[in-house]
Amino acid sequence: MRIGVIGGGQLGRMMALAGHPLGLEFLFLDRSNDTPAAQVAPSLVGEFTDPKLLNRLARECDLLTFDWENISVESLRALGSSVRIAPSLRALATARDRIKEKQLFDKLGIPTTRYAAVNNPRSLDKALREIGLPGVIKTRSLGYDGKGQAVVRTRDEAHAALLSLPPVPLIYEEFIPFDFEVSAIGARNAQGQTALYPLNHNLHREGILRLTRAPFDSGRLQSKAQSHLRKLLQYFAYQGVLNIEFFVKGQRLLANELAPRVHNSGHWTIEGAATSQFENHLRAILNLPLGSTAARGYSAMINLIGSLPPRDSWLAIPELHWHDYGKTPRPGRKVGHVTVLAQNAMLRDRLANKLLKDIAKHEAISPSPRR
Amino acid sequence: MRIGVIGGGQLGRMMALAGHPLGLEFLFLDRSNDTPAAQVAPSLVGEFTDPKLLNRLARECDLLTFDWENISVESLRALGSSVRIAPSLRALATARDRIKEKQLFDKLGIPTTRYAAVNNPRSLDKALREIGLPGVIKTRSLGYDGKGQAVVRTRDEAHAALLSLPPVPLIYEEFIPFDFEVSAIGARNAQGQTALYPLNHNLHREGILRLTRAPFDSGRLQSKAQSHLRKLLQYFAYQGVLNIEFFVKGQRLLANELAPRVHNSGHWTIEGAATSQFENHLRAILNLPLGSTAARGYSAMINLIGSLPPRDSWLAIPELHWHDYGKTPRPGRKVGHVTVLAQNAMLRDRLANKLLKDIAKHEAISPSPRR
Numbered sequence A, B: 001m002r003i004g005v006i007g008g009g010q011l012g013r014m015m016a017l018a019g020h021p022l023g024l025e026f027l028f029l030d031r032s033n034d035t036p037a038a039q040v041a042p043s044l045v046g047e048f049t050d051p052k053l054l055n056r057l058a059r060e061c062d063l064l065t066f067d068w069e070n071i072s073v074e075s076l077r078a079l080g081s082s083v084r085i086a087p088s089l090r091a092l093a094t095a096r097d098r099i100k101e102k103q104l105f106d107k108l109g110i111p112t113t114r115y116a117a118v119n120n121p122r123s124l125d126k127a128l129r130e131i132g133l134p135g136v137i138k139t140r141s142l143g144y145d146g147k148g149q150a151v152v153r154t155r156d157e158a159h160a161a162l163l164s165l166p167p168v169p170l171i172y173e174e175f176i177p178f179d180f181e182v183s184a185i186g187a188r189n190a191q192g193q194t195a196l197y198p199l200n201h202n203l204h205r206e207g208i209l210r211l212t213r214a215p216f217d218s219g220r221l222q223s224k225a226q227s228h229l230r231k232l233l234q235y236f237a238y239q240g241v242l243n244i245e246f247f248v249k250g251q252r253l254l255a256n257e258l259a260p261r262v263h264n265s266g267h268w269t270i271e272g273a274a275t276s277q278f279e280n281h282l283r284a285i286l287n288l289p290l291g292s293t294a295a296r297g298y299s300a301m302i303n304l305i306g307s308l309p310p311r312d313s314w315l316a317i318p319e320l321h322w323h324d325y326g327k328t329p330r331p332g333r334k335v336g337h338v339t340v341l342a343q344n345a346m347l348r349d350r351l352a353n354k355l356l357k358d359i360a361k362h363e364a365i366s367p368s369p370r371r
Helices: A010-022 A051-060 A073-077 A089-095 A098-107 A121-131 A155-164 A219-235 A277-285 A345-365 B010-022 B051-060 B073-077 B089-095 B098-107 B121-131 B155-164 B219-235 B277-285 B345-365
Strands: A002-006 A025-030 A043-045 A063-066 A115-118 A135-139 A149-152 A170-174 A180-188 A194-196 A200-205 A208-214 A240-249 A252-259 A298-305 A320-324 A334-342 B002-006 B025-030 B043-045 B063-066 B115-118 B135-139 B149-152 B170-174 B180-188 B194-196 B200-205 B208-214 B240-249 B252-259 B298-305 B320-324 B334-342
Touching: A002 A010, A002 A051, A010 A025, A010 A277, A010 B010, A010 B320, A025 A051, A043 A051, A051 A073, A063 A277, A073 A089, A089 A098, A089 A252, A098 A115, A098 A170, A098 A252, A115 A121, A121 A135, A121 A155, A121 A170, A135 A155, A149 A155, A180 A219, A180 A277, A194 A219, A208 A345, A219 A240, A219 A252, A240 A277, A298 A345, A320 B010, A334 A345, B002 B010, B002 B051, B010 B025, B010 B277, B025 B051, B043 B051, B051 B073, B063 B277, B073 B089, B089 B098, B089 B252, B098 B115, B098 B170, B098 B252, B115 B121, B121 B135, B121 B155, B121 B170, B135 B155, B149 B155, B180 B219, B180 B277, B194 B219, B208 B345, B219 B240, B219 B252, B240 B277, B298 B345, B334 B345
Parallel strands: A002 A025, A002 A063, A025 A043, B002 B025, B002 B063, B025 B043
Antiparallel strands: A115 A170, A135 A149, A135 A170, A180 A194, A180 A200, A180 A240, A200 A208, A208 A298, A240 A252, A298 A334, A320 A334, B115 B170, B135 B149, B135 B170, B180 B194, B180 B200, B180 B240, B200 B208, B208 B298, B240 B252, B298 B334, B320 B334
16 A cells, blocks of 8 residues: 655655554655655655646555645646545645635634735725734735744734735734644544544744643643534544644634644654554544544653754653654754653653753854854 | 664664654665565665675665674674674674573573583484483574474484484573563663663464563562673673563573564564664664663564454554554564553453454464464
């Protein structure tokens, strides 16, 4: 059984590492041969929209999936029924368009921020009147890691942002001064079996995820988030792993965005859960029984951005698990992550804070600092 | 950092899967390109003794190691100081020769079975007089999975075995009607840090390991076994993972054999310990800090021999972890293993027994049964 994966980043790499023990083979498609996935499985090199390469992938693989959503739904739709694609293109198309995403949240009764489509100065002014300031202007699609968006506090800032963003359809959303962010990850297979992971608490900096802690101790928030996640899995008759991010304000959850794939905030599941999100994604798209999502202790996942901290001393930390993506270091680039496990949330948080401080020190003395 | 691995079997494959997250690359050498390791990392194809290929491996890699011990110490010694090899050739040479192994056990005060070297009918008769019957005749080297040995109960059987075994140096050992078998696995790095795993209880059938359970509940046996293991690690100033197998008779441990490498009885550590034997082997040979060997619950590892049981129904068992080695099924061949985790030893044992029965049933109805 060979799985074709569109996108060969670290998510694809970890998917392949999880899939080999299941007896699966992989073939990746990415724009460069120097990708994290190409180091662990064969890879085709070319554009994600190249019909020749997509057809080859369809021909040589039993099933296609993807490791990010910034790919072309139209190019994949052109493959017709020649190959099964999971998750579905319907889920992918929704997640690629912030307006469709919000409309779906509304339809399913999942609370979200107020929003309006923006295409020009006139529709921007209309949005500002309806929703008010401050707000966030974002591209409707293709944004990630905080790219392609701007927080605006005045009408002038809003119009300046409109000019600075690429000339593509935009969305204006109300700015939520949220307390913190959480995400819920779950898998569903074609038979309708679902498996939901404990809730993740996520800390971002400069738009990039820095720290995820799970399980995050909040019974009520978790059950609310999981109920929203279940609605989405059911709506799409979903196959694979789905992630949903929420802003939390008091006891309120506001859905921010979907990712129809394995997600950075689920990396802790490799060591911190009985079955990783990567393995469960593969089980789900193959319609295999899903594995247990039970947590093993308390995990913290820290992204390594720009460069790796000193591996040899970090490995001396008990229950620290190292994940090098095999990437060339570059400012702002996710080059790896570590996960630490502890017996309780307090010990976990103390260790995570210590590591974040170490990273800050390391960044401060690094010869090529981030800023 | 690239690791050259001599032997590309399932042990090498699992080593590579554990090493990629550490940022390591691999280059394997094996006699075929159709090996479990070649599916997850680049591979050279040729004889283990080929000086050209060994030199290339030494040149292109920062460090050499091996995934089995049926390789040529002399060919590796010829590489001189061009590349570091870990574990050391001294440890490899000892483990490859049952007489040297026994002599070392004696020297270090590790109890073992009585033995004598046998090369011809005369030395066999001498051995029979000294040690008595029943006994086991084995090749001094190159035996594995019960191959190259025979249990003999009479003088006639002994001489018949001498004729049937290959014309190589042999060893005659007393036959121990042992109660059961255990093995102890540990890692040591160049700085002398050691990390020992909980004791394994091993069940063999037809000379092949079928079931390993760990932790095995025996404080006294475990501390004795670990003390012997420590002596060996220290004696060799060992770098890497070392396995020692014991027969257990009452409260007595009798050392049976060494394996200077990751070992089948340690596969449960992938999910059942904080750090797997594969990762700790790599950490050890690279002189990195060793990872925690603490057990996560109670594990049972079952080898899948000849063919795989029905994957899709087995994956429905909670906390079952599937390991397909990507091998063509063939009677008697280890094609994979599964590990199950449970909260206590009783539940673990019950589940393991159920799975062994399923396998027996599957073998009975298989179109190409083992015998």
